[in-house]
Amino acid sequence: MADKFEAQARRRRRLRYRLRTRGGGRVRLSVFRSGRHIYAQVIDDTQGKTLASASSLEKEMRDGLRTGADKDAAVAVGKRVAERAVAAGVTEVVFDRGPYLYHGRVKALADAAREGGLQF
Secondary structure, three states: OHHHHHHHHHHHHHHHHHHHHHOOOOEEEEEEEOOOOEEEEEEEOOOOEEEEEEEOOOHHHHHHOOOOOOHHHHHHHHHHHHHHHHHOOOOEEEEEOOOOOOOOHHHHHHHHHHHOOOEO
């Protein structure tokens, strides 16, 4: 089991390095998914601050969703984080998928964030 986590940590470090070198100083949209929920944050790494966040754990989200671990939840979280980021004055981000493949819930969240007004 330790090998799986080491591989994820290596992928995460490699991806963050690429985001830093190619990102052009833009803030990043970071995604975390667990077996039960999905979370997204817009992070300004230069200041070390979270500018906007959303998750399927929020009360309004829990009431309207069947579960926090499906594509519908990812779409709702993507739209919510995009509207909060735009309200904070952020329109261009770099997408940080972490160790996850760009597929399924992660892709659904990214597509919803693009529809919500974020560009990446």
